[in-house]
Structure formats: C-alpha cells, structure tokens
Amino acid sequence: MSVTDRLDDKSLFRTDSFIDGQWxxxxxxxxVLNPANNAVIATVGDVGEAGARKAVAAATRAFESWKKVSPxxxxxxxxxxxxxxxxxAKDLAxxxxxxxxxxxxxxxxxxxxxxxxxxxxxxxGKRVHGETLSTPFPGSRGWTIRQPIGVVGCITPWxxxxxxxxxxxxxxxxxGCTMVIKPAPETPLSALALAELARRAGIPDGVFNVVxxxxxxxxxxxxxxxxxxxxxxTGSTAVGKLLMKQAASTVKRVALELGGNAPFIVMDDADIExxxxxxxxxxxxxxxxxxxxxxxxxxxxxxxxxxVAALEARISKLKAGDGFASxxxxxxxxxxxxxxxxxxxxxxxxEQGARIVxxxxxxxxxxxxxxxxxxxxxxxxPSLDVSCSEIFGxxxxxxxxxxxxxxxxxxxxxxYGLAAYIYTNDVGRVHRLSxxxxxxxxxxxxxxxxxxxxxxxxxxESGIGREGGKWGVEEFxxxxxxxxxxxxx
Ligand code: ADP
Numbered sequence: 001m002s003v004t005d006r007l008d009d010k011s012l013f014r015t016d017s018f019i020d021g022q023w024x025x026x027x028x029x030x031x032v033l034n035p036a037n038n039a040v041i042a043t044v045g046d047v048g049e050a051g052a053r054k055a056v057a058a059a060t061r062a063f064e065s066w067k068k069v070s071p072x073x074x075x076x077x078x079x080x081x082x083x084x085x086x087x088x089a090k091d092l093a094x095x096x097x098x099x100x101x102x103x104x105x106x107x108x109x110x111x112x113x114x115x116x117x118x119x120x121x122x123x124x125g126k127r128v129h130g131e132t133l134s135t136p137f138p139g140s141r142g143w144t145i146r147q148p149i150g151v152v153g154c155i156t157p158w159x160x161x162x163x164x165x166x167x168x169x170x171x172x173x174x175x176g177c178t179m180v181i182k183p184a185p186e187t188p189l190s191a192l193a194l195a196e197l198a199r200r201a202g203i204p205d206g207v208f209n210v211v212x213x214x215x216x217x218x219x220x221x222x223x224x225x226x227x228x229x230x231x232x233x234t235g236s237t238a239v240g241k242l243l244m245k246q247a248a249s250t251v252k253r254v255a256l257e258l259g260g261n262a263p264f265i266v267m268d269d270a271d272i273e274x275x276x277x278x279x280x281x282x283x284x285x286x287x288x289x290x291x292x293x294x295x296x297x298x299x300x301x302x303x304x305x306x307x308v309a310a311l312e313a314r315i316s317k318l319k320a321g322d323g324f325a326s327x328x329x330x331x332x333x334x335x336x337x338x339x340x341x342x343x344x345x346x347x348x349x350x351e352q353g354a355r356i357v358x359x360x361x362x363x364x365x366x367x368x369x370x371x372x373x374x375x376x377x378x379x380x381x382p383s384l385d386v387s388c389s390e391i392f393g394x395x396x397x398x399x400x401x402x403x404x405x406x407x408x409x410x411x412x413x414x415x416y417g418l419a420a421y422i423y424t425n426d427v428g429r430v431h432r433l434s435x436x437x438x439x440x441x442x443x444x445x446x447x448x449x450x451x452x453x454x455x456x457x458x459x460x461e462s463g464i465g466r467e468g469g470k471w472g473v474e475e476f477x478x479x480x481x482x483x484x485x486x487x488x489x
Contacts, residue, residue, distance in 0.1 A: 003041050003098060003189070007091045014192035017047045017212045020058035021205025026051060026213055030185045035101040035332040036322040036369040042099075044188045046213030052180065052221035055209040059151040059178040060227045062206030067148050067176040074174055075122035080201035082118040085111065085166075085194070092162055092193055097323040099187045100158050101332040101370070102286055104323050113450070114163030117468065118170040120452035124473045125174030133481070141484045146477040148176030149253060150229035153222030155215075155243065157235045158334055159289045161187035165194055167456070167467050168232045168255075169208065175476040177230075180209045180222060184235075186334055188212045223247045230255065230476065234291075237416075237461050255465035255475050257291070257457060259390040260418030263411040264294035265433065267424035268302040270445075275423040276310035278447035279396065282421060284318060284374060285448075287330050288394040289338075291462075292419035292441070292450070295391050296382075297398045298410055304400050308357060308378050311398070316358040318374040318394075320367060330394050332370040339370050342393035345386040346375060349397070354380035359395070382410060390416070404429070408436040418458035421447060440466075 004010040016023040026045025034041045047054075066074075085092065093107035102110070133142035152172045156164040161183065169179050183191035191210050198208045211218055222228055223246035230253040233243050237258040247254050264282060266275045282294040299307050321328035333339050339362050346360050359375030377397040380386055386397055401407045411420060420439040424430060434442045440458040443449045450456050455466035465475050 003095070006094050006098070009088060009091055012088060012091050012095070012193040012196055013042075013189065014196055015042050015044045016192070017045065017051055018192060018195035018199070018208075018210045019047070019051060019055045020209065021199065024051060024054075030188070030213065032099050032186065032189060033335065034098050035334055038336070038369055042189060044212045047211050048213050049217040049221055051211045051213060052182075052218040053225075055180040055211045056151060056221060056225050056227050058206035059180050059209055062204060063148075063151055063178045066178050066204065066207050069176070071125045071128065071174070071176075074176065075125055077202050078118050078122035078125075078170060078174060081198050081203065082115050082122065084197040084201055085115045085118070088197060092190065095189045095193055096161055097331075099189050100161060100334055101323050103328050103331045106285060107323065110160055110163050114160070114166035116452040117163070117167045117472075120468075121170035121174040121473060124171070124470055127470070128175060128473060128477060135483060137483070137485065139485065139487050141487050143482055145480050145482065146474070147480060149476055149478050150177060151227055152177045152179050152230045152232060152476065153228045154179055154181040155219060155222065155231070155233045155235065156181065156183050156191070158184035158186035159286055161190035162194065164234045165191055167472070171467070171472040172232070172476040173203070173207065175473050177476050178207045180211060180228070182211055182215065182218045182222065185212070185215065219243060220246065223252070224249055226250050228252065233257070240463065255467070256463040257465075257467065258418075258461060258463040259416055260291040260293070260458065260462055261295050261388070261390050261414045261416040262292055262419045262421065263437070264297045264421040265407055265411060265423065266297065266299045266303065266307055267422070267426065267429055268300040269426050269429075270303070270423035271425070272303055272306050272310055274445065276307060276314055278421065278423060278445070279311055280314050280318075282447035283396045284330050284394055287333055287372070288396075289334065289392050291390070293391070294396060294421055294447070296387060296410075297396055298401055298407055299398055301400045301402055304398060308376070308398050311376050312357050315374045315376045320363055320371050320373065322369070330374050333372055333393055334370065336364065336370050338393065339364055339372050342372050342391065342395060345389065345391060346377065346395055349377050349380045349384050349386045352381060352384055354378065354384070354397070382413065388414065404432055404436070408433065411437045415461040416458070417460035418462035419443070419449060
C-alpha cells in the first residue's frame with residue numbers, strides 16, 4: 001500500500017521542501033524507508049546549501065513583519081494550526097508510523113502531545129513581558145523588555161518526528177521568531193505535513209520553512225549564517241557538540257537537547273509491581289528509542305530478584321511487530337544499523353558474563369523488518385557499553401546497590417544528565433535522592449515526565465536550555481534593559 005492510499009487527506013503527503021511559502025524540489029533524493037519492512041515509501045529531494053540559504057533569507061525577511069504581529073494575532077494563527085493538527089491527527093500519526101515505525105497508538109499520542117505545545121505557547125506568548133527596575137541614578141527610570149531573538153535554525157531527530165518540531169517551533173513562533181527547520185532524513189514526511197498545515201493555518205510565508213537534504217551542508221548554513229540568531233537541536237551528543245562549535249563563530253544562542261542514560265532507581269520500600277510497570281512504560285515506549293528511556297535499573301539488593309522476576313514476566317510477553325497491527329507492543333528500530341548496534345551491546349554483555357534474562361536477539365529475519373527482541377539483562381558490569389552508552393533500543397539492565405551514597409554514585413556515573421526515575425514511598429529518600437542525582441528531570445513513582453507546561457531538558461552533556469512551560473518561550477527571547485535619564489521629580 002502506498003503512503004497516499006493510507007491517508008484520508010492525500011495532500012498531506014509532501015516530498016518537497018517548504019521555503020517562503022512555496023514547495024521547492026531538490027536534487028537527487030533521499031529515500032525514506034518503512035522500518036517495519038525496509039521498503040522505500042518516498043523519495044525526498046535534497047535542497048542542500050542553496051536551499052538553506054534561500055530559507056534563511058526568507059525567514060530573515062519574514063521576521064521583520066512577524067515580530068510586529070501582536071502576540072494575540074500570533075496566538076490566533078497558532079491555534080488555527082493546533083486545530084488543523086487535531087483534525088488531521090490520524091493522518092499525521094499514520095505518517096509517523098510509516099516513516100519511523102512507532103506503534104500507531106503511541107504515534108497518535110505524539111501528535112496530541114506535540115500539539116499541546118502549540119496551545120500552551122499560543123497562550124504563553126501573550127505573557128512575554130518585562131519589569132520595571134530600581135536604579136541608582138537620580139532622576140532615572142529603568143525597565144526590561146523581552147523581544148524575539150530572530151531567525152531560529154532547528155535541527156530535529158527522527159524519534160519524535162512531529163513533536164520535536166512543535167516543541168521548538170510553537171514557543172519560537174509565539175515569541176515572534178521565524179524558523180528554518182531541518183528534519184531528520186529518516187522522517188521528513190511528518191515535518192512537511194506540519195508545514196502544509198501551517199500554510200493552511202495562515203502562518204505567513206517565510207515564517208515556517210522546512211529544508212530537507214544533506215545534514216552537514218544545511219547544518220553548516222544554519223550554524224554559520226549571521227542572520228540566524230539561535231540554533232535549537234535535538235539529537236545525539238556528538239552532533240550537538242559539533243553544532244555548538246560551529247555556532248561559536250557567530251556567538252549564536254544554542255539550545256541543545258541531547259542524549260541520556262536514565263537511571264531507574266527502585267528502593268526496597270517501593271511498590272515493586274508499580275515499579276515494574278513504570279520500567280515498561282519508560283523503557284519500551286518507541287522501542288526504547290527516546291532520550292528519556294530508562295536504561296539502567298538500579299535496585300536495592302533486598303528487592304532486586306523480585307524486581308527482575310516482575311520485569312521478566314512483563315518483558316517476555318511484549319509483542320514486537322508492525323506499528324499498525326493492533327496487538328503490537330513494540331515496533332521496529334529505526335533501521336538495520338540500529339539493530340546491529342543494539343545487538344553488539346547485548347552480545348558484549350553476554351560475553352562478559354551478564355545473564356540475558358529474556359530477549360537478546362535480532363528479530364529482523366523472523367519479522368522482516370528492523371526488529372529487536374525486548375530484552376532484560378541482569379548482572380552486567382557497570383563499566384560495559386550497555387551501561388555506559390545510550391542504548392536507544394528495547395534493552396534494559398538491572399544493577400544492584402545498597403546505600404544511598406552508592407546508588408547516587410552509580411546513577412551519576414555517566415556524562416549524561418537528562419531524565420531519572422526514583423521509586424520509593426519514603427519522603428526522606430525522595431528529597432535526598434532527587435537532590436543527590438544530577439539530572440534535569442526526575443520522575444518519582446512516575447515513568448513519564450514531559451508536558452507542555454513543564455521544563456524539559458538536561459544537565460552535563462545532555463544539553464543546554466529548557467523546552468516547555470514559560471521557560472520554553474523565554475529561550476526564544478532576548479532580554480533588553482532600558483534606562484531613561486532626565487526624568488523630573
Ligand atoms: P541519530 O544518530 O539518532 O540520527 P543525530 O544526532 O545524528 O542522531 O541526528 C539528529 C539530527 O541531526 C538529524 O536531523 C540529523 O540529520 C542531524 N545531523 C546529523 N549530523 C549533522 C551535521 N553534521 N550537521 C547538521 N545536522 C546534522
């Protein structure tokens with residue numbers, strides 16, 4: 001079945017870049033694969049460096065008028081976009097499942113989650129205001145204003161091809177910025193469908209541009225152009241570091257949402273069944289391909305075996321399959337390279353004496369796509385790659401630590417610091433552990449933390465800046481201070 005056969009609104013299937021309100025075809029083409037069967041579903045043109053320059057020029061021109069549009073009018077247009085996304089949620093979710101394999105119910109959840117940032121930001125954009133200041137200068141008055149930072153370049157990943165765009169663009173547009181978005185080559189279709197809906201919503205030409213193609217070429221323009229004042233990126237820590245270096249040449253603001261290696265701490269007073277449910281929700285969503293996925297389950301020894309048994313019972317029942325099948329729990333990985341990478345991590349753990357409790361093998365041949373079996377490992381050494389690197393697959397390992405000091409040390413023994421989870425009913429432990437671990441977001445007895453109203457982001461090598469809530473909108477503004485002298489009285 002072709003992509004359009006699956007869509008109610010066939011005009012949401014776009015394969016050209018969207019620049020200055022026009023669909024622009026590119027050179028050659030990048031193939032988009034359905035990871036559930038590795039079939040080519042679309043070919044998207046590469047607009048390259050020239051396309052990126054054209055989009056930056058359009059966004060620069062559009063900024064002059066968009067920044068003057070009242071926040072109330074910007075909110076109205078954003079809410080048009082929000083409503084269109086809701087009306088087309090089924091098709092948008094279909095595109096997500098097709099291009100990156102996500103279980104369709106989760107894809108529908110992503111569309112609604114992504115849209116919630118538009119609604120929140122539309123409202124919050126009306127509340128961007130300054131303060132009056134006390135000054136030491138006689139006869140003077142001081143105040144601050146917040147203004148949109150300008151043109152923002154956005155580079156987004158494939159794991160949330162819809163929501164990672166709205167989570168950046170909604171606050172930026174609400175604040176009065178204009179955007180050039182480079183989606184992941186694996187998932188351009190979701191980005192282009194969002195562009196089509198932004199166009200229908202009445203968002204003016206040049207305000208929201210999507211450029212597809214060669215990542216280093218487009219990224220080079222977005223990070224080096226002096227017309228781009230900020231780069232927002234979600235993706236790997238390695239690419240984040242590179243973009244930060246490139247952005248240094250023009251001292252751009254960078255907002256980076258990078259990798260994670262989330263600890264999931266289970267204390268001996270916790271409800272073990274609820275903790276096991278929490279691991280499943282946190283780890284196996286998007287087949288473990290989220291930066292906030294629980295990677296390392298750190299359990300106190302008294303309850304560790306019971307937790308392993310509870311996890312085994314759940315994980316061994318998870319069904320891998322096509323994201324469109326109604327009984328699928330875990331979809332495919334993004335591509336076969338990801339399957340090989342995950343299998344290498346698991347094989348190394350096995351060779352080094354860890355016990356593979358369940359799973360531990362590729363299902364690619366069996367299921368005909370980029371599948372890996374949901375896997376539980378027990379007794380892996382914390383120095384192994386499966387413990388130290390971001391797994392980005394349906395694999396988790398259980399570690400044991402007794403004292404709070406050892407638990408905190410193990411949890412912090414990583415360059416990452418994005419999300420962490422703690423299961424305990426002891427209020428003292430809640431405070432000591434959440435203060436002791438170095439993470440930007442902590443879920444206590446809660447396996448998912450992200451929402452439009454809350455600050456999403458990490459510390460250490462997990463990133464810079466926050467998305468969501470009032471902080472998400474502030475990121476896209478400059479704080480300006482004004483002093484007025486010669487005031488009588
Ligand atoms: P992953 O390995 O999960 O794909 P990446 O960090 O490589 O994560 O990709 C995230 C985003 O960064 C994608 O849109 C990708 O195309 C983009 N990207 C990768 N390399 C570069 C680069 N050198 N310059 C700009 N963007 C890049």
